[in-house]
Amino acid sequence: MAGVDATLLKDLDRRGLINQATGDGELTQHLTESRTLYCGFDPTADSLHIGSLVPLLTLKRFQAAGHKPIALVGGATGLIGDPSFKTQERSLNTPEVVSGWVEKLKRQVSQFIDFDCGDNSAVVANNLDWTQDLNVLDFLRDVGKHFSVNNMINKESVKQRIQREGEGISFTEFSYMLLQSMDFAELFKRYNCTLQIGGSDQWGNITGGVDLARRQHRGKVYGLTLPLVTKADGTKFGKTESGTIWLDANRTSPYAFYQFWLNTADADVYKFLRYFTFLSVDEIDEIEAADRERAGKPEAQGILAREVTRLIHGDEGLAAAERISRALFSGDIADLSESDLEQLRLDGLPSSVLPADFGGQSLINLLVDAGMAPSGKPVKDALGRNAVLVNGQAVGMEFNADPAAVFSADRALCGRFFIVRLGKKKYHLFTLES
Protein backbone atom coordinates (compact mmCIF):
# COMPACT_ATOMS: atom_id res chain seq x y z
CA MET A 1 0.00 0.00 0.00
CA ALA A 2 1.14 3.48 -0.81
CA GLY A 3 2.24 5.52 2.13
CA VAL A 4 -0.24 7.89 3.65
CA ASP A 5 0.56 11.55 3.84
CA ALA A 6 -0.34 12.42 7.40
CA THR A 7 0.09 16.13 6.79
CA LEU A 8 -2.93 16.24 4.51
CA LEU A 9 -5.28 17.87 6.99
CA LYS A 10 -2.68 20.41 7.88
CA ASP A 11 -2.28 21.29 4.22
CA LEU A 12 -6.03 21.53 3.75
CA ASP A 13 -6.17 23.82 6.73
CA ARG A 14 -3.44 26.05 5.36
CA ARG A 15 -5.41 26.28 2.13
CA GLY A 16 -8.45 27.40 4.04
CA LEU A 17 -10.30 24.32 2.87
CA ILE A 18 -11.55 23.16 6.24
CA ASN A 19 -14.78 24.62 7.38
CA GLN A 20 -15.95 22.20 10.02
CA ALA A 21 -15.14 18.65 11.09
CA THR A 22 -16.74 16.15 13.37
CA GLY A 23 -14.94 14.26 16.09
CA ASP A 24 -13.04 16.84 18.10
CA GLY A 25 -9.79 16.54 16.24
CA GLU A 26 -9.78 12.75 16.14
CA LEU A 27 -9.80 13.00 12.38
CA THR A 28 -6.09 13.72 12.23
CA GLN A 29 -5.36 10.48 14.02
CA HIS A 30 -7.92 8.63 11.91
CA LEU A 31 -6.22 9.72 8.73
CA THR A 32 -2.82 8.42 9.63
CA GLU A 33 -3.95 5.23 7.93
CA SER A 34 -5.36 4.88 4.45
CA ARG A 35 -9.12 5.37 4.67
CA THR A 36 -12.07 5.41 2.34
CA LEU A 37 -14.01 8.63 1.95
CA TYR A 38 -16.82 9.86 -0.20
CA CYS A 39 -18.41 12.95 -1.58
CA GLY A 40 -21.79 13.11 -3.25
CA PHE A 41 -22.78 14.98 -6.40
CA ASP A 42 -26.42 15.30 -7.27
CA PRO A 43 -27.50 15.32 -10.88
CA THR A 44 -29.29 18.64 -11.23
CA ALA A 45 -27.98 19.18 -14.76
CA ASP A 46 -26.01 17.25 -17.33
CA SER A 47 -22.76 18.75 -16.13
CA LEU A 48 -21.21 19.92 -12.91
CA HIS A 49 -20.21 23.55 -12.64
CA ILE A 50 -17.30 25.12 -10.87
CA GLY A 51 -19.23 25.17 -7.63
CA SER A 52 -18.49 21.47 -7.39
CA LEU A 53 -14.85 21.93 -8.12
CA VAL A 54 -13.70 22.41 -4.54
CA PRO A 55 -15.09 19.09 -3.27
CA LEU A 56 -14.04 17.34 -6.46
CA LEU A 57 -10.47 18.52 -6.15
CA THR A 58 -10.47 17.76 -2.46
CA LEU A 59 -11.32 14.16 -3.25
CA LYS A 60 -8.30 14.20 -5.49
CA ARG A 61 -6.16 15.65 -2.73
CA PHE A 62 -7.23 12.84 -0.43
CA GLN A 63 -6.41 10.28 -3.06
CA ALA A 64 -3.01 11.82 -3.65
CA ALA A 65 -2.43 11.53 0.08
CA GLY A 66 -3.13 7.80 -0.07
CA HIS A 67 -6.83 7.51 0.66
CA LYS A 68 -9.52 5.84 -1.38
CA PRO A 69 -12.13 8.20 -2.82
CA ILE A 70 -15.68 7.30 -3.70
CA ALA A 71 -17.51 9.71 -5.96
CA LEU A 72 -21.16 9.17 -5.31
CA VAL A 73 -23.56 10.30 -7.98
CA GLY A 74 -26.99 10.86 -6.55
CA GLY A 75 -29.30 8.96 -8.85
CA ALA A 76 -31.72 8.73 -5.93
CA THR A 77 -31.17 11.99 -4.12
CA GLY A 78 -31.33 13.79 -7.46
CA LEU A 79 -34.92 12.62 -7.74
CA ILE A 80 -35.78 14.29 -4.46
CA GLY A 81 -33.85 17.56 -4.31
CA ASP A 82 -31.71 18.80 -1.46
CA PRO A 83 -33.52 21.56 0.46
CA SER A 84 -30.38 22.70 2.29
CA PHE A 85 -30.27 26.49 2.29
CA LYS A 86 -32.57 26.63 -0.69
CA THR A 87 -35.23 29.25 -0.36
CA GLN A 88 -37.72 27.51 -2.58
CA GLU A 89 -39.12 24.12 -3.19
CA ARG A 90 -37.82 22.87 -6.49
CA SER A 91 -39.69 21.06 -9.17
CA LEU A 92 -38.95 17.41 -9.68
CA ASN A 93 -37.18 16.08 -12.72
CA THR A 94 -38.33 12.92 -14.37
CA PRO A 95 -36.48 9.68 -13.63
CA GLU A 96 -35.44 9.40 -17.28
CA VAL A 97 -33.88 12.83 -17.26
CA VAL A 98 -32.10 12.26 -13.98
CA SER A 99 -30.69 8.93 -15.03
CA GLY A 100 -29.36 10.53 -18.19
CA TRP A 101 -27.62 13.14 -16.10
CA VAL A 102 -26.25 10.50 -13.77
CA GLU A 103 -24.43 8.87 -16.66
CA LYS A 104 -22.91 12.14 -17.75
CA LEU A 105 -21.82 13.10 -14.26
CA LYS A 106 -20.27 9.70 -13.71
CA ARG A 107 -18.09 10.26 -16.71
CA GLN A 108 -17.26 13.80 -15.73
CA VAL A 109 -16.38 12.99 -12.17
CA SER A 110 -14.24 10.12 -13.32
CA GLN A 111 -11.80 12.44 -15.04
CA PHE A 112 -10.59 13.74 -11.75
CA ILE A 113 -9.76 10.69 -9.79
CA ASP A 114 -7.55 7.72 -10.50
CA PHE A 115 -9.21 4.33 -10.95
CA ASP A 116 -6.06 2.41 -11.40
CA CYS A 117 -3.64 3.01 -8.58
CA GLY A 118 -3.85 -0.11 -6.48
CA ASP A 119 -5.53 -0.23 -3.14
CA ASN A 120 -6.73 3.33 -3.12
CA SER A 121 -8.22 3.30 -6.61
CA ALA A 122 -11.34 5.38 -6.86
CA VAL A 123 -14.89 4.09 -7.04
CA VAL A 124 -17.95 5.67 -8.57
CA ALA A 125 -21.21 4.76 -6.89
CA ASN A 126 -24.86 5.57 -7.45
CA ASN A 127 -27.17 5.74 -4.47
CA LEU A 128 -30.07 4.58 -6.58
CA ASP A 129 -28.53 1.11 -6.28
CA TRP A 130 -29.55 0.78 -2.65
CA THR A 131 -32.68 2.88 -2.62
CA GLN A 132 -34.73 1.98 -5.66
CA ASP A 133 -35.93 -1.32 -4.28
CA LEU A 134 -36.25 -0.13 -0.73
CA ASN A 135 -39.64 -0.72 0.72
CA VAL A 136 -41.42 2.17 2.40
CA LEU A 137 -42.14 0.32 5.61
CA ASP A 138 -38.58 -0.88 5.92
CA PHE A 139 -37.39 2.64 5.32
CA LEU A 140 -39.65 4.13 7.95
CA ARG A 141 -38.82 1.45 10.50
CA ASP A 142 -35.10 1.02 9.89
CA VAL A 143 -34.07 4.52 8.93
CA GLY A 144 -36.82 6.90 9.95
CA LYS A 145 -36.88 5.64 13.49
CA HIS A 146 -33.35 6.95 14.03
CA PHE A 147 -34.26 10.52 13.22
CA SER A 148 -35.92 13.02 15.44
CA VAL A 149 -38.16 15.47 13.67
CA ASN A 150 -37.61 17.91 16.51
CA ASN A 151 -33.96 17.75 15.70
CA MET A 152 -34.43 18.05 11.97
CA ILE A 153 -36.58 21.15 12.05
CA ASN A 154 -33.96 22.87 14.14
CA LYS A 155 -31.35 22.49 11.43
CA GLU A 156 -30.07 25.76 10.14
CA SER A 157 -30.23 24.41 6.59
CA VAL A 158 -34.02 24.18 6.55
CA LYS A 159 -34.77 27.07 8.87
CA GLN A 160 -35.62 29.42 6.05
CA ARG A 161 -38.15 26.97 4.79
CA ILE A 162 -39.67 26.19 8.15
CA GLN A 163 -39.82 29.65 9.61
CA ARG A 164 -39.84 32.05 6.78
CA GLU A 165 -43.15 33.51 5.85
CA GLY A 166 -44.07 32.75 2.29
CA GLU A 167 -42.15 29.52 1.79
CA GLY A 168 -42.67 26.01 2.89
CA ILE A 169 -41.09 22.63 2.53
CA SER A 170 -42.62 19.45 1.28
CA PHE A 171 -42.24 16.15 3.06
CA THR A 172 -40.29 15.00 0.02
CA GLU A 173 -37.53 17.54 0.39
CA PHE A 174 -37.65 17.30 4.13
CA SER A 175 -36.81 13.62 3.80
CA TYR A 176 -33.74 14.32 1.72
CA MET A 177 -31.50 14.23 4.74
CA LEU A 178 -32.54 10.69 5.52
CA LEU A 179 -31.54 9.53 2.09
CA GLN A 180 -28.14 11.13 2.28
CA SER A 181 -27.65 9.74 5.74
CA MET A 182 -28.47 6.30 4.42
CA ASP A 183 -25.80 6.73 1.78
CA PHE A 184 -23.13 7.23 4.36
CA ALA A 185 -24.29 4.30 6.45
CA GLU A 186 -24.49 2.15 3.34
CA LEU A 187 -21.04 3.12 2.09
CA PHE A 188 -19.67 2.43 5.52
CA LYS A 189 -21.12 -1.05 5.36
CA ARG A 190 -20.08 -1.73 1.78
CA TYR A 191 -16.68 -0.10 1.62
CA ASN A 192 -15.83 0.70 5.20
CA CYS A 193 -16.10 4.32 4.16
CA THR A 194 -15.44 6.40 7.26
CA LEU A 195 -15.38 9.97 6.03
CA GLN A 196 -17.75 12.13 4.09
CA ILE A 197 -16.72 15.48 2.72
CA GLY A 198 -18.91 18.15 1.18
CA GLY A 199 -19.65 21.83 1.01
CA SER A 200 -20.48 23.67 4.18
CA ASP A 201 -24.14 23.54 3.25
CA GLN A 202 -23.92 19.79 3.66
CA TRP A 203 -23.07 19.85 7.35
CA GLY A 204 -26.54 18.88 8.48
CA ASN A 205 -26.79 16.04 6.00
CA ILE A 206 -23.33 14.79 6.88
CA THR A 207 -23.85 14.75 10.62
CA GLY A 208 -27.11 12.95 9.96
CA GLY A 209 -25.11 10.23 8.25
CA VAL A 210 -22.55 10.11 11.01
CA ASP A 211 -25.31 9.48 13.51
CA LEU A 212 -27.08 6.92 11.38
CA ALA A 213 -23.92 4.91 10.72
CA ARG A 214 -23.37 4.74 14.45
CA ARG A 215 -26.93 3.80 15.27
CA GLN A 216 -27.33 1.22 12.54
CA HIS A 217 -23.89 -0.29 12.41
CA ARG A 218 -22.14 1.02 15.46
CA GLY A 219 -19.71 2.63 13.06
CA LYS A 220 -17.41 5.46 14.00
CA VAL A 221 -17.35 7.72 10.99
CA TYR A 222 -16.38 11.32 10.37
CA GLY A 223 -17.52 14.33 8.44
CA LEU A 224 -15.60 17.25 7.04
CA THR A 225 -17.03 20.28 5.32
CA LEU A 226 -15.34 22.64 2.93
CA PRO A 227 -15.98 26.33 2.77
CA LEU A 228 -18.41 27.89 0.40
CA VAL A 229 -16.46 29.82 -2.20
CA THR A 230 -17.14 33.50 -1.79
CA LYS A 231 -15.87 36.57 -3.52
CA ALA A 232 -14.55 39.64 -1.79
CA ASP A 233 -17.08 41.90 -3.49
CA GLY A 234 -19.98 39.80 -2.26
CA THR A 235 -21.27 38.74 -5.66
CA LYS A 236 -21.94 35.11 -6.35
CA PHE A 237 -19.00 32.98 -7.33
CA GLY A 238 -19.17 31.10 -10.59
CA LYS A 239 -21.52 33.28 -12.54
CA THR A 240 -20.82 35.68 -15.33
CA GLU A 241 -23.00 37.68 -17.68
CA SER A 242 -23.32 34.64 -19.86
CA GLY A 243 -24.32 32.41 -16.99
CA THR A 244 -22.85 29.59 -15.00
CA ILE A 245 -19.33 28.36 -15.63
CA TRP A 246 -19.67 24.67 -16.38
CA LEU A 247 -17.04 21.99 -16.42
CA ASP A 248 -18.35 20.55 -19.67
CA ALA A 249 -16.53 22.03 -22.64
CA ASN A 250 -19.72 21.94 -24.65
CA ARG A 251 -21.38 24.27 -22.22
CA THR A 252 -18.45 26.51 -21.36
CA SER A 253 -15.63 26.50 -23.86
CA PRO A 254 -12.07 26.17 -22.58
CA TYR A 255 -11.52 29.71 -23.81
CA ALA A 256 -14.44 31.09 -21.78
CA PHE A 257 -13.37 28.98 -18.85
CA TYR A 258 -9.83 30.32 -19.02
CA GLN A 259 -11.09 33.87 -19.30
CA PHE A 260 -13.29 33.38 -16.26
CA TRP A 261 -10.31 32.59 -14.08
CA LEU A 262 -8.15 35.23 -15.69
CA ASN A 263 -10.67 37.82 -14.61
CA THR A 264 -10.47 36.89 -10.95
CA ALA A 265 -10.22 39.92 -8.68
CA ASP A 266 -6.93 40.57 -6.93
CA ALA A 267 -8.71 40.26 -3.62
CA ASP A 268 -9.67 36.67 -4.41
CA VAL A 269 -6.92 35.29 -6.55
CA TYR A 270 -4.54 33.94 -3.92
CA LYS A 271 -7.37 32.29 -2.06
CA PHE A 272 -8.52 30.72 -5.30
CA LEU A 273 -5.02 29.48 -6.04
CA ARG A 274 -5.13 27.66 -2.71
CA TYR A 275 -8.59 26.29 -3.35
CA PHE A 276 -8.39 25.32 -6.97
CA THR A 277 -4.81 24.38 -7.78
CA PHE A 278 -2.33 21.79 -6.62
CA LEU A 279 0.43 24.32 -6.25
CA SER A 280 1.82 24.13 -2.75
CA VAL A 281 0.85 26.78 -0.28
CA ASP A 282 4.49 27.85 -0.13
CA GLU A 283 4.59 28.37 -3.87
CA ILE A 284 1.41 30.38 -3.73
CA ASP A 285 2.78 32.54 -0.94
CA GLU A 286 5.82 33.22 -3.09
CA ILE A 287 3.67 34.25 -6.00
CA GLU A 288 1.77 36.60 -3.76
CA ALA A 289 4.92 38.12 -2.34
CA ALA A 290 6.38 38.58 -5.81
CA ASP A 291 3.23 40.24 -7.07
CA ARG A 292 3.21 42.64 -4.19
CA GLU A 293 6.86 43.41 -4.70
CA ARG A 294 6.43 44.20 -8.34
CA ALA A 295 3.22 46.25 -8.07
CA GLY A 296 1.26 46.71 -11.27
CA LYS A 297 -0.36 43.75 -12.92
CA PRO A 298 -0.14 40.56 -10.87
CA GLU A 299 0.94 37.22 -12.26
CA ALA A 300 -1.46 35.29 -10.11
CA GLN A 301 -4.51 35.41 -12.37
CA GLY A 302 -2.55 34.01 -15.28
CA ILE A 303 -1.20 31.19 -13.18
CA LEU A 304 -4.63 30.42 -11.79
CA ALA A 305 -6.23 30.40 -15.22
CA ARG A 306 -3.53 28.14 -16.63
CA GLU A 307 -3.58 25.67 -13.76
CA VAL A 308 -7.31 25.27 -13.52
CA THR A 309 -7.92 25.18 -17.26
CA ARG A 310 -5.30 22.48 -17.63
CA LEU A 311 -6.90 20.54 -14.81
CA ILE A 312 -10.33 20.59 -16.43
CA HIS A 313 -9.62 20.76 -20.14
CA GLY A 314 -6.15 19.30 -20.40
CA ASP A 315 -3.10 20.65 -22.17
CA GLU A 316 -4.90 20.95 -25.47
CA GLY A 317 -7.80 22.89 -24.05
CA LEU A 318 -5.40 25.19 -22.31
CA ALA A 319 -3.34 25.71 -25.44
CA ALA A 320 -6.45 26.60 -27.40
CA ALA A 321 -7.63 29.00 -24.73
CA GLU A 322 -4.27 30.69 -24.60
CA ARG A 323 -4.01 30.95 -28.38
CA ILE A 324 -7.34 32.73 -28.59
CA SER A 325 -6.61 34.97 -25.66
CA ARG A 326 -3.24 35.97 -27.04
CA ALA A 327 -4.64 36.68 -30.47
CA LEU A 328 -7.48 38.81 -29.19
CA PHE A 329 -6.01 40.65 -26.27
CA SER A 330 -2.43 41.25 -27.24
CA GLY A 331 -0.88 42.07 -30.49
CA ASP A 332 -2.57 43.22 -33.61
CA ILE A 333 -5.49 41.35 -35.03
CA ALA A 334 -4.42 42.37 -38.48
CA ASP A 335 -1.23 40.36 -38.07
CA LEU A 336 -3.07 37.07 -37.85
CA SER A 337 -2.53 34.71 -40.72
CA GLU A 338 -5.29 32.84 -42.43
CA SER A 339 -4.41 29.64 -40.60
CA ASP A 340 -4.33 31.55 -37.30
CA LEU A 341 -7.85 32.73 -37.94
CA GLU A 342 -8.97 29.30 -38.94
CA GLN A 343 -7.42 27.97 -35.77
CA LEU A 344 -9.35 30.46 -33.65
CA ARG A 345 -12.53 28.97 -34.89
CA LEU A 346 -11.35 25.44 -34.24
CA ASP A 347 -10.22 26.51 -30.79
CA GLY A 348 -13.73 27.45 -29.91
CA LEU A 349 -13.96 31.16 -30.47
CA PRO A 350 -17.65 31.77 -31.11
CA SER A 351 -18.10 32.07 -34.84
CA SER A 352 -20.68 32.12 -37.55
CA VAL A 353 -21.00 32.46 -41.27
CA LEU A 354 -22.40 35.65 -42.74
CA PRO A 355 -25.29 35.34 -45.13
CA ALA A 356 -24.57 36.11 -48.76
CA ASP A 357 -27.29 38.71 -48.80
CA PHE A 358 -28.07 40.79 -45.76
CA GLY A 359 -31.54 41.60 -46.93
CA GLY A 360 -32.96 44.26 -44.69
CA GLN A 361 -31.07 43.00 -41.64
CA SER A 362 -29.60 45.64 -39.43
CA LEU A 363 -26.14 45.33 -38.00
CA ILE A 364 -27.63 45.15 -34.52
CA ASN A 365 -29.73 42.26 -35.65
CA LEU A 366 -26.78 40.38 -37.06
CA LEU A 367 -24.82 40.65 -33.84
CA VAL A 368 -27.77 39.61 -31.73
CA ASP A 369 -28.43 36.64 -33.98
CA ALA A 370 -24.81 35.63 -33.64
CA GLY A 371 -25.34 35.48 -29.91
CA MET A 372 -23.20 38.45 -28.99
CA ALA A 373 -25.98 40.07 -26.99
CA PRO A 374 -29.35 38.97 -25.67
CA SER A 375 -31.17 41.90 -27.23
CA GLY A 376 -30.49 44.90 -29.36
CA LYS A 377 -30.23 47.37 -26.52
CA PRO A 378 -26.66 46.68 -25.42
CA VAL A 379 -25.51 46.62 -29.03
CA LYS A 380 -27.17 49.91 -29.70
CA ASP A 381 -25.52 51.36 -26.65
CA ALA A 382 -22.16 50.00 -27.74
CA LEU A 383 -22.54 51.33 -31.27
CA GLY A 384 -23.27 54.73 -29.85
CA ARG A 385 -20.10 54.64 -27.80
CA ASN A 386 -17.75 53.31 -30.43
CA ALA A 387 -17.58 50.06 -28.56
CA VAL A 388 -18.15 47.85 -31.56
CA LEU A 389 -14.95 47.08 -33.39
CA VAL A 390 -14.80 45.20 -36.64
CA ASN A 391 -11.29 44.08 -37.36
CA GLY A 392 -10.08 46.73 -34.99
CA GLN A 393 -12.04 49.56 -36.61
CA ALA A 394 -14.75 51.24 -34.61
CA VAL A 395 -18.16 51.05 -36.22
CA GLY A 396 -20.78 53.61 -35.34
CA MET A 397 -24.52 53.75 -35.28
CA GLU A 398 -24.60 55.10 -38.84
CA PHE A 399 -23.63 51.69 -40.14
CA ASN A 400 -26.54 49.96 -38.48
CA ALA A 401 -28.66 49.96 -41.60
CA ASP A 402 -25.78 49.04 -43.86
CA PRO A 403 -24.08 45.83 -42.76
CA ALA A 404 -22.94 45.19 -46.30
CA ALA A 405 -20.56 48.13 -46.05
CA VAL A 406 -19.15 46.84 -42.80
CA PHE A 407 -18.75 43.27 -43.94
CA SER A 408 -17.45 43.89 -47.43
CA ALA A 409 -14.88 41.53 -48.86
CA ASP A 410 -12.28 44.24 -49.28
CA ARG A 411 -12.39 45.01 -45.58
CA ALA A 412 -12.11 41.39 -44.51
CA LEU A 413 -9.01 39.82 -43.07
CA CYS A 414 -7.51 37.42 -45.58
CA GLY A 415 -10.49 38.13 -47.79
CA ARG A 416 -13.12 36.51 -45.61
CA PHE A 417 -12.72 36.98 -41.86
CA PHE A 418 -14.14 39.57 -39.52
CA ILE A 419 -13.35 39.69 -35.85
CA VAL A 420 -16.06 41.67 -34.15
CA ARG A 421 -15.49 42.96 -30.69
CA LEU A 422 -18.40 44.15 -28.61
CA GLY A 423 -17.40 45.99 -25.52
CA LYS A 424 -14.13 45.07 -23.95
CA LYS A 425 -14.27 41.33 -23.87
CA LYS A 426 -16.87 39.83 -26.15
CA TYR A 427 -15.52 38.56 -29.43
CA HIS A 428 -17.06 36.83 -32.37
CA LEU A 429 -15.59 35.60 -35.59
CA PHE A 430 -17.61 36.08 -38.74
CA THR A 431 -16.69 34.55 -42.04
CA LEU A 432 -17.94 35.37 -45.47
CA GLU A 433 -19.54 32.57 -47.36
CA SER A 434 -17.00 31.27 -49.79
Added chain:
RNA sequence: GCAGGGGUUCCCGAGUGGCCAAAGGGAUCAGACUGUAAAUCUGACGCGAAAGCUUCGGUGGUUCGAAUCCACCCCCCUGCACCA
Protein backbone atom coordinates in the same frame (compact mmCIF):
# COMPACT_ATOMS: atom_id res chain seq x y z
C1' G B 1 -63.46 23.66 3.79
C1' C B 2 -63.09 28.36 6.79
C1' A B 3 -60.33 32.70 8.20
C1' G B 4 -56.22 35.79 7.33
C1' G B 5 -51.83 37.17 4.32
C1' G B 6 -49.69 37.16 -0.51
C1' G B 7 -48.50 36.63 -6.20
C1' U B 8 -45.11 43.56 -9.65
C1' U B 9 -40.14 43.96 -14.81
C1' C B 10 -33.34 38.89 -13.53
C1' C B 11 -33.57 39.16 -7.75
C1' C B 12 -35.21 42.00 -3.45
C1' G B 13 -38.89 45.50 -3.13
C1' A B 14 -42.13 50.36 -3.75
C1' G B 15 -46.53 51.57 -6.19
C1' U B 16 -53.18 51.22 -4.53
C1' G B 17 -57.46 55.10 -10.76
C1' G B 18 -54.26 59.09 -14.96
C1' C B 19 -47.85 62.46 -14.29
C1' C B 20 -46.29 54.20 -14.72
C1' A B 21 -42.46 50.63 -18.83
C1' A B 22 -43.69 51.19 -13.35
C1' A B 23 -39.54 54.38 -7.17
C1' G B 24 -35.24 52.41 -4.64
C1' G B 25 -31.46 48.74 -4.02
C1' G B 26 -28.77 44.53 -5.92
C1' A B 27 -27.06 41.93 -10.13
C1' U B 28 -25.79 42.76 -15.24
C1' C B 29 -23.99 45.56 -19.70
C1' A B 30 -21.35 49.81 -21.98
C1' G B 31 -18.02 54.32 -21.56
C1' A B 32 -14.01 57.12 -18.87
C1' C B 33 -9.87 55.69 -15.65
C1' U B 34 -6.85 51.06 -15.55
C1' G B 35 -3.86 45.85 -15.43
C1' U B 36 -8.90 42.02 -20.14
C1' A B 37 -8.24 44.38 -12.08
C1' A B 38 -10.48 47.06 -7.74
C1' A B 39 -12.55 51.68 -6.32
C1' U B 40 -14.89 55.86 -8.52
C1' C B 41 -17.78 58.67 -12.02
C1' U B 42 -21.26 58.45 -16.38
C1' G B 43 -24.94 55.97 -19.27
C1' A B 44 -28.12 51.70 -20.24
C1' C B 45 -31.06 48.01 -18.12
C1' G B 46 -39.49 44.80 -21.25
C1' C B 47 -39.19 44.47 -26.98
C1' G B 48 -38.03 47.53 -31.22
C1' A B 49 -32.97 51.26 -35.43
C1' A B 50 -37.21 54.28 -34.96
C1' A B 51 -42.31 55.28 -35.14
C1' G B 52 -44.28 52.31 -31.91
C1' C B 53 -45.62 47.76 -29.38
C1' U B 54 -46.36 44.31 -25.19
C1' U B 55 -46.21 43.99 -19.42
C1' C B 56 -47.58 44.01 -13.09
C1' G B 57 -50.66 35.30 -11.45
C1' G B 58 -55.15 34.18 -15.17
C1' U B 59 -59.85 35.51 -17.42
C1' G B 60 -63.67 38.77 -17.85
C1' G B 61 -65.81 43.55 -16.25
C1' U B 62 -66.32 48.92 -14.47
C1' U B 63 -64.07 53.46 -16.44
C1' C B 64 -62.45 58.43 -21.25
C1' G B 65 -58.34 55.85 -18.62
C1' A B 66 -56.39 50.08 -14.29
C1' A B 67 -50.53 47.23 -11.75
C1' U B 68 -54.11 50.03 -8.94
C1' C B 69 -61.57 49.18 -8.50
C1' C B 70 -65.16 44.71 -9.15
C1' A B 71 -66.20 39.29 -10.26
C1' C B 72 -64.63 34.54 -10.97
C1' C B 73 -60.44 31.31 -11.33
C1' C B 74 -55.26 29.47 -10.43
C1' C B 75 -50.99 29.23 -7.21
C1' C B 76 -48.21 30.10 -2.45
C1' C B 77 -48.04 31.04 2.89
C1' U B 78 -50.12 31.08 8.09
C1' G B 79 -53.75 29.40 11.47
C1' C B 80 -58.08 26.62 12.35
C1' A B 81 -61.38 22.84 11.09
C1' C B 82 -62.68 18.32 8.65
C1' C B 83 -60.79 13.42 8.02
C1' A B 84 -58.33 9.63 10.94
